[in-house]
Amino acid sequence: MIIRAKNLGFCFGVKRSLAFTEKNYPEPIYTFGELIHNSRIVESLKNKGIVAIDDISEADGGTVIIRSHGAPVEVLGLAKERGLNVVDATCPFVTKIRNIVAEKYAEGYKIAIFGMANHPEVVGINSICDYTAFVFDETFPEELYEESKVCIVAQTTSSAEKFKNIINKIEKDRLKTVEIFDTICYTTKERQAEAEELSKKCDVILVIGDSNSSNTRKLKYICERNCKTFLVKSANDLKNIQIKVGEKIGIVAGASTPTESITEVIHYMESNYTDAKNEEFLQAVDAVETNGKLVLREGKRMKVKVTYADEKGITVNFGMKIDGRISAEEATLDGSYNPADYPQGTELDVILLSAKAEDGVYPFSKKQVDKIKEGDKVVDSIRNGEEFALVVDRDTKGGLLGKIGTYTVFIPASQIKERYIHDLKPYIGKTLRLTCLEIDDAKRRIVASQKVILEAERKEKEEIFWTNVVPGVVVSGKVKSISKFGAFVSVDGVDCLVHITDISWTKFKSIEDILKVGKKYEFAVLKADREKGKVSLGYKQLQKHPFDVAIENHPVGSTFVGKITSLMPFGAFVEVEPGVEGLVHVSEASNTYVKNINDIFKVGDEIEVKVLAVDSSEKKITLSAKACLPEVPEEAHKTERKDKTRAPKKNDVQKEEAEWSENAGNNPFADLLKDIEVKK
Ligand code: SF4
Known part of the structure; x- marks a missing residue:
């Protein structure tokens, strides 16, 4: 009996890197190192003219594909310096580790990598932290207890069980700050778990793959603890293996093992080590009883011989005196019947369509057997x-x-x-x-x-989702539903929330006025918490802030007509753009002396104003109505000064302003107002 693991064949990262080799890039095309650890694939790429190089200086122009393991940073730099077209096929799960290391190294962490020091993936990761990482695959290095901040990551194809054991043994109280990232990829974990389970119920396990492949070797290591285990590259290797007929055989394969190798091995095993020959079936198709008596039943599969063939079909004989007939329609699967293809005596495999002969002739179908x-x-x-x-x-x-x-x-x-x-x-x-x-x-x-x-598809999507959806990136998502506290948006099948406060910069009546259910929009990722499975998105973060729109439409020196939205003792607020107001200070309200702002303006008035100044950091716009009015002769001012009974005293205005500020907790311009200097 042969039991196959569910996960066989190329993993997501390998399929992805191979897909790059199918594209049209400037030639010659190289891969930096062997694209995957499998000699069969490396050879087939070579036959297509895609050559593996270990030194970037060997590339003579053209394109270099960076394999799924990634490459050291200096190699990428050198390739660009040499003007090569660099195609980065680094697996996203490896890129994730590189990003973690870059971030933590910049924050002053000592990097520790659980993996094999000379594995290309580990070498590439180590290059991110200037080759200062501690690489270990047995015990946690004692020297790391001396470090104040330690960040631990794992090679994607490491043994999940071993990593867990080592992490559990770390004396965390001896480390001031330690951050541990389990970066073993999901396909590695799944294959290892399956190998463990299968090897416990089989007599023999065949691990199909290349001995150069790290994940394949790990599978062998797991299985051999439980049963007889062989690492085989192809069916050829099976000839030297001792397996007894009837033994329960399990098949597992590394993430870089091609389907052809797996098929070959399974076929070989089935023909040599199982008794799964379909005797029962062979007997069932034998239609003619040996005692000369014909036992026919509808659907019986039989061997017949062609007597003659014409345009309408083929007349056949099946060892008895009675004839059979295959109509032209029942002759071939694709309808391409040609009587010349059926010379007399040709043996055909057919099915009996009816146990009742019509005019002494039994109807047969060759088409159904072909099917x-x-x-x-x-x-x-x-x-x-x-x-x-x-x-x-x-x-x-x-x-x-x-x-x-x-x-x-x-x-x-x-x-x-x-x-x-x-x-x-x-x-x-x-x-x-x-x-x-x-x-x-x-x-x-x-x-x-x-x-x-x-x-498998869901897990793969989720892995890719959580790898790519990090704060700061822009994602596209469909609005699924709207509630009173926000909108639920589906991004690659994962539900995310856009909180009501992250929908618009300006006030709005209803969320539906901005986001419509069923429509797709772009959102900024604000937070992504994988453990809790929660993602917060922002819509307004991708829209221009109304203040920026206002100063773009109304630059300093420009004039416009705006509506007065509120009046204060120290001036009038005028709408510049929806949600943005500018201040006309009382001293800029008129070309003549203004004793009380209410004497000349009322809320709702539309007045012409000039933009005097913009303070982007404080989000303040200073306006003047006076600047849009004709200048008044100096004489008129003198008269006015004589006429005024009492100018508002600074203290009076400040008192009112303070009172207003206390009541203006909800006013977005409270901050703006408290900084305004009241002039006499
Ligand atoms: S084993 Fe995992 S990390 Fe490596 S290529 Fe495959 S999916 Fe990517």
């Missing part, structure tokens, strides 16, 4: 865990059923979605995306799951 054979080919391709599509035929107790070739596919109700599905009927006729969990060749039965695919 079954095609289906069986699909079965071969899905053995290694590749995704396949299936139309559900019907429901049964506890799940759904469909057919691929001669195999019946069963999808348990618990494996359709990420939750248990009770009502199976709506799935009949629907196409599911499946991965095979078990194949029983003897019973022609496959157990498959869509849940595994959906779960």
Whole structure:
């Protein structure tokens, strides 16, 4: 019996880096180091003209692809200096570690990396902190207890169990400040957990992959503690391995193992170490009884020989005196029937369409057998865990059923979605995306799951989400719903909140006036807390502040007509733009003496004003109405001075201003007003 791990084949980061090699870049194309740790892939890239170099000076112009492990910073610098087109295929999970190290190193932390000092990923990370990191893969270095601030990260492909044990043993009270980041990537953790589980229930584990690959070696290490374990690169390596027929064999593979290697190994194992030959099926297709008596039933698969073929179909014989007939429509899958392709005596694999002969002739179909054979080919391709599509035929107790070739596919109700599905009927006729969990060749039965695919996709999306969604970045999200305290926005399927205070710089009546449910907008990430699963977004942070709009539209020296919004003893506030007001001080209200501002203005008046000054740091705009009025001769001023009964005293105005300020707690201009100097 062969049991395959659910996670086989390339991981997300490897697939992503290989996708870069498919693009059109300026030639020649190089990879910095081997793109992935697998000689088969390295060789196939070489055949495409993509060469691995270890020294950037070997590149003669063109493009250099940085592999998923990343590269030292000086290498990136040198590549740019040499004018190379640098394509960065560093896995986002590695980039995340590099960012943590850059930030903590700048904050004065000593960096400690759990991993292998000479692994390219670790070398690249170490370059970020000028090669000052402590790299360890056994015990926590004693010297680090001398440091005041320590930041610990882990190589993405490290052993999760070992990292946990080492971290648990750290004497935290001996360290003043320590920050620990578990940066082992999710696919590594999943594969290691599966390897552990599988190796406990199997007699033998085959770890498929390259011995150069760090994550593959870790899988071997985990499995060999529980059972006989072999690391094999391809089917060739299996010839020297001793496995007894009937032993339970588990298959796991490293993140850089190509599908071809996995398929090869599984095929070899099935043909040499299992008794899964479909004897039952072979007997079922044998239609002719040995005693000469014909036992026919509809749907029986038989071997027949062509007697003759014409435009309408093929007449066949199946060892008895009675003939059979395959109509032209039932001859081929693609409808390309040509009688010349069926010379007399050709043996055909057919299915009996009816057990009742019409005019002494039995109807057969070759097309249906071809369809079954095609289906069986699909079965071969899905053995290694590749995704396949299936139309559900019907429901049964506890799940759904469909057919691929001669195999019946069963999808348990618990494996359709990420939750248990009770009502199976709506799935009949629907196409599911499946991965095979078990194949029983003897019973022609496959157990498959869509849940595994959906779960893996969700986890991958979540990992990418939390890696990329950090404070300061801009994300695009769809408004899902609106509540009284804000808007819920879906970003890559994760619900985030835009608090009501982060929606607009200006007052608004309802959130719906700004954000519409179902529409997509861009937002700034304000906070992202992975542990609590909470993300705060801001909409107003990406909009221009109204003060900036106001000073852009009304620069110093310009004039405009604005509405008076409020009057104070020391002056009048005039609206410059919605939500932004400027102050016309009483001394700038008129070209003649103003005893009381209420004598010349009232709230709601529209007056022409000139922008005298702007203070961006304090967000203040100083206006003048006087500057827009004709100058009054000096004589008139003298007369006015004589006429005035009593000019408002500085103390009176200050008193009123203070009273106003106390009552102006909610006024956004309270700060502005308290700084205004009252002139006599
Ligand atoms: S093993 Fe993890 S970190 Fe490495 S390439 Fe794959 S997904 Fe990225």
